[in-house]
Amino acid sequence: MGIALQDQKNFLYDAFTRLKSLFRKPGSTLNSQLVFSHLAVSLVSIILMAIFTGRYIFQAANFELEHNLQDLAFTASNAIELPIQEVKEGRVQPTFIRELLTRLFADNANIHFTVYNVDGRPIIASEEPLPPRATLENAPEVLQALQSDIGRGVSVRRDEHGDRYMYMAVLVQKEIEVIGILRLAVAMAPSLESARQSFLVMLMVALLIVVGVSLAGWFLANNLARPIQVLTQAAGQMEHGDLGVRVKPSGPQEILRLAEAFNSMASRLQSNVNELRAFVANASHELRTPLTTIKLRAEALSGGAMEEPEVAKRFLKEIDTEIDRLVRMVNDLLDLSRMEAGLGGGTKAPVDLSAIANEVYETFEIRAAYGQVDLRIEIEPDLPPVMGYEDQLRRVIYNLLENALKYTPPEGQTEMLLRRGPNPNTVRLLVRDTGPGISPEHLPHVFERFYRAETNPPRPGQARGSGLGLAIAKSIVEGHGGEMGVSSQLGNGTTFWADLPVN
Ligand SMILES: Nc1ncnc2c1ncn2[C@@H]1O[C@H](COP(=O)(O)OP(=O)(O)OP(=O)(O)O)[C@@H](O)[C@H]1O
Ligand SMILES: [Mg+2]
Incomplete structure (x- = not known):
């Protein structure tokens, strides 16, 4: 308790600023931050507690000593x-009093007394000997x-040896007349010593x-930091191309949810990447087939087929067809990616589906009739x-009808129905x-x-498609907020349906 109040304040302020700078250090770990913050909070509370309770303990010890001494003094003053x-x-003789x-x-x-x-x-x-006469200085x-x-x-003061004493003086009275003064003195060291011991225990x-x-801070921090480290590690693995990495969710709720979100993000990313890879592989494959045909025919032409006009004509026709196919496929792919990106179409307008259905019907x-199919x-x-968007909706109807006619055998039937949805x-x-x-x-x-059910070769005379027609139709329907589906049984025909919202 020797530190002056100002010193204590300075010390506390100093400690606080130092701790604060420790937290702010960039790159310090969660572990050290939490441990330091726990340490700081408890140290500050302990210092405050030490100051206040320490003072209280010593005051209480003094008070008790004074109280006891006073009781003794009054009892003794009555007795003498x-x-x-x-x-x-x-x-x-005065020695009788002693x-x-x-x-x-x-x-x-340990109590010393003097009667004045x-x-x-x-x-x-x-x-012995008797103390000097009582003055303001000595008593x-x-x-x-x-x-x-x-x-x-x-009064409390030190004696000639430097030991601290408490002095208590009470009057000795006969009725109201003061006939003497009794003074007791007791060394304060023992009582201070026990107070000091209580303080130390505290x-x-x-x-x-x-x-x-x-x-506790350390455990808490570990509990928080470990799952975060696991996540960081997993993210690092992902950065190096391992999309199959998943973490085992653990730790407190928030981190648990973060881990779950990470896992679902990883799954989504993985399936998107796989899809993209498959798409690129399919697209290159589909583009390569017509290109190979064109190259072969062109080589044949320059290698001498030119000399035979009939063959040359046939080859040129084939090249022309393949180029048409290529152009159509590239356009389809472009449209598809535009639609999936939500682009194109301009502003929406009310479209009369019945009119478009009739138009497409007439086209087919x-x-x-040529394929001997009963179209209704x-x-x-x-x-x-x-x-x-009218153009897009026309394309849906067109693609579906085109497929149906492509796969319906002669004497078969194809039907287009337009009605209110469920x-x-x-x-x-x-x-149908x-x-x-x-x-x-x-x-x-x-x-x-690019998906083609290879079990269904188109009717003879029909060109093999590229497998994009239904993907485009579905993407258009969904772009309009609608839904599309199919039901089919082998040998029993197929029904495609699309529900389009009215507004
Ligand atoms: N009405 C149908 N009956 C039987 N099979 C069908 C029918 N419609 C589609 N299919 C099958 O679904 C596959 C995908 O159809 P989609 O329209 O997407 O491609 P495509 O017709 O082969 O080529 P594209 O339409 O790009 O010219 C077809 O290859 C075919 O195997
Ligand atoms: Mg098709």
Whole structure:
């Protein structure tokens, strides 16, 4: 308790700024930050506690000592009231008082006493020689007792050996007349020593708490840091191309959710990358086939086929067809990627699907007749218009009808229906055929880009498609907020449906 208050303040301020700079250090780990913050909080509280409770403990020890001394002093002053009178009247020796008090303080051997006359001259004391006459310098408590209302005086000072003593003086009274003063003195060292010991025990306990709290901070930080480290490691692996990496979610709720989000992000990324790879592989494969044909024919032409006009004509026709196919495929791919990016179309407008359906029907009428397919159209009257892009919607109907006709054998039937959807806010387009149907293992894939169910070769005379038609149709329908599906059974024909929202 020797530090002055200003010093204590400076010390605390200093410690605080130093700790603060430790937290702010960039790149410090979660572990060290949490441990330091726990350490800082508990150290500051311990210092504050030490200051306040320390002071309190020492004050309480002083107070208790003073209280006990006062009780003894008043008891003793009552006991010597008569003997003082008798000494004054010369009936007993002053040593009688000493014997009496010595007996009284038999249990408190460390108490020294002096009995003074009202004029301050000592009558008798526990030790010889008698102390000098009481003055303000050598016994202020005696004068204080004489002047105070409660007849009591206290003072704390060091004796000639430097030991600290508490002095307590009380008046000895006969009724209201003061006949003497009793002064007790007791060394303060033992009581201060026990206070110091309590203070030390308290400090030790507090330090143990600091260690415990810091350990708790360490465990807490570890609990937080470990799952984050795992995540960082996984992200690093991903950076190096390992998209299959997943983390085991652990730690507190928030980090658990972060880990789950990381895993689902990784899965999504992996499937997107796989899809992209498959797409690039498919696209290159599809482009290579017509290019190879063109190259072979061109080589043949320059290698001598030119000499035979019939062959040359046929080869040139083939080259022309392949180039058409290439152009169509590249355009389809471009459209598809534009639509998937949500581009194109301009502003939406109300589109009369019935009119478009009729148009497309007319386009295919001749082809159907040529292939001996019974092509029918059935449109529910008063259908509401669909909000969307006319060209795109025409393409949906076109692609579906084209497929149906492509796969329906002669004498078969293809039907296009337009009616209200199961949800009253939609219009449903149905394209049904009596073709070979699609087997269950191919059915879930027909909307994928480049997917062709190889079991269904188109009718003779029909060109092999590139497998983009349904992908484009589906992407258009979904771009309009609609849904598209297919149902089919091998040998029983196929039905494609698309529900388009009205507004
Ligand atoms: N009505 C149908 N009946 C039987 N099989 C069909 C029918 N419609 C589509 N398919 C199968 O689904 C596959 C995918 O159709 P999609 O329209 O996407 O491609 P495509 O017709 O082969 O080529 P593209 O339309 O690009 O010219 C087809 O190759 C075919 O195997
Ligand atoms: Mg098609």
